[in-house]
Amino acid sequence: AQPADSDQAELLAVIILQAFRDVAERMGLTPENAPTHPSNCTPEWIRGDLAKGLFYYLLEIDRVPCGRVALEPASEPNVGCLERLALLPAFRGRGHGKALARHALEKARRYGCPLVTIGIIAEDARRKAWYGRLGFIE
Secondary structure, three states: OEEEOHHHHHHHHHHHHHHHHHHHHHHOOOOOOOOOOHHHOOHHHHHHHHHHOOEEEEEEEOOEEEEEEEEEEOOOOOEEEEEEEEEOHHHOOOOHHHHHHHHHHHHHHHOOOOEEEOOOOOOOHHHHHHHHHOOOOO
């Protein structure tokens, strides 16, 4: 994964919209009932995140942009936050999401954040199990 910047905000937003579409449908999320859910991401969100100090990383497989993750150095000392990990559906099931998450976790350690948090919908058992396999605990 390579660092991404505001010039790639449109691309990053498209990836996250496509990647989270199935979650939004499965969980019944809409812009009205979940306005801050990643399934409603816009390029402006990305630019705002970058302006706040989030780091974005873009994954390309065979020169095809297919995933992204953000890392936010949190307000607490030594704590980071993994944000909006997204992988296009056609690229899932091959370890790319795990590689993106591990990339972000390694970057967090380099930035002095040995503890990394995430935020997910509590009822999303699939995501909870997936992150649990990466070592995250509730």
